Amino acid sequence: MADLWQSAMDHAVAVARKAGQVVGKALHDDRKVMTKSSSVDLVTQTDQKVEQLIIRSVKEKFPTHRFIGEESVAAGESCVLTDEPTWIIDPIDGTTNFVHTFPFVAISIGFSVNKEVEFGVVYSCLEDKMFTARRGRGAFCNGAPLQVSEQTDIKQSMVATEFGSSRAPETVEKIFCSLRNILCIPVQGVRGAGTAAINMCLVASGCVEVYYEIGTHVWDVAAGSLIVTEAGGVLMDVEGGDVDLMSRKIVAANSKTIAERIIEEIAAFSPPRDDVLPQHQ
Ligand SMILES: O=P(O)(O)OC(CO)CO
Numbered sequence: 001m002a003d004l005w006q007s008a009m010d011h012a013v014a015v016a017r018k019a020g021q022v023v024g025k026a027l028h029d030d031r032k033v034m035t036k037s038s039s040v041d042l043v044t045q046t047d048q049k050v051e052q053l054i055i056r057s058v059k060e061k062f063p064t065h066r067f068i069g070e071e072s073v074a075a076g077e078s079c080v081l082t083d084e085p086t087w088i089i090d091p092i093d094g095t096t097n098f099v100h101t102f103p104f105v106a107i108s109i110g111f112s113v114n115k116e117v118e119f120g121v122v123y124s125c126l127e128d129k130m131f132t133a134r135r136g137r138g139a140f141c142n143g144a145p146l147q148v149s150e151q152t153d154i155k156q157s158m159v160a161t162e163f164g165s166s167r168a169p170e171t172v173e174k175i176f177c178s179l180r181n182i183l184c185i186p187v188q189g190v191r192g193a194g195t196a197a198i199n200m201c202l203v204a205s206g207c208v209e210v211y212y213e214i215g216t217h218v219w220d221v222a223a224g225s226l227i228v229t230e231a232g233g234v235l236m237d238v239e240g241g242d243v244d245l246m247s248r249k250i251v252a253a254n255s256k257t258i259a260e261r262i263i264e265e266i267a268a269f270s271p272p273r274d275d276v277l278p279q280h281q
């Protein structure tokens with residue numbers, strides 16, 4: 001039982017690295033942009049190509065495993081998490097960054113069994129940082145152990161968040177309400193890498209105390225969620241209570257204290273869940 005999923009994790013690391021090479025090469029010559037849910041929800045042929053590369057490679061080695069992949073769901077596949085071994089893939093987390101050559105782009109691969117994430121791999125390919133975590137065995141960056149920050153004072157904290165891809169006035173209003181509340185606590189800074197996966201790895205690395213976002217998808221956060229908790233951090237829903245990776249709402253923090261403090265300031269809203277949409281739009 002000890003190393004039940006180790007070969008799958010080794011494969012995830014290897015295929016993430018290969019995917020990173022494809023992304024790195026495409027960065028300067030293959031960025032034909034298409035849109036999905038809105039004019040600012042971008043996708044490129046590279047996203048699709050990388051997802052296919054990962055799925056094909058995993059299927060060869062693990063033919064019975066299931067997949068939830070961002071671009072497969074966009075193409076109409078279902079987004080339901082079962083108890084079966086499932087690879088949860090975001091081929092390019094940070095597509096808008098990729099399109100603009102803003103240098104934070106990740107390949108995110110989570111692996112769940114019985115609806116629990118067993119390992120997570122986030123490859124920040126332009127920085128060449130391989131973040132990994134296996135349940136119960138710690139989190140690492142290029143093999144070095146990760147530990148969240150010990151800061152308990154929100155006023156000495158760095159917060160990460162994103163603006164998302166909805167431009168609906170009521171959504172933008174909520175996002176700015178949260179941001180204003182949080183800035184005025186005051187916190188020492190608010191940042192966003194442009195990718196949920198890397199924001200979560202920044203929490204795991206101790207660079208920021210808390211990341212929160214409403215509008216993420218399961219493929220953005222599955223791998224990062226384990227990297228955060230294995231680095232000693234916590235996950236919560238933006239309204240408190242347990243996180244639900246399908247709910248599109250997440251707080252990832254160094255501690256319950258910081259998570260609960262930030263939650264006080266978040267103007268929550270609920271986008272449609274990942275697992276009730278007929279397809280990702
Ligand atoms: O670039 P992607 O995969 O669309 O993801 C965005 C959020 O949905 C950044 O995390």
Ligand SMILES: [Mg+2]
Pocket residue numbers: 090092093094196219220
């Ligand atoms: Mg993403």
Ligand SMILES: [Mg+2]
Pocket residue numbers: 047070090091092093094095
């Ligand atoms: Mg993506």
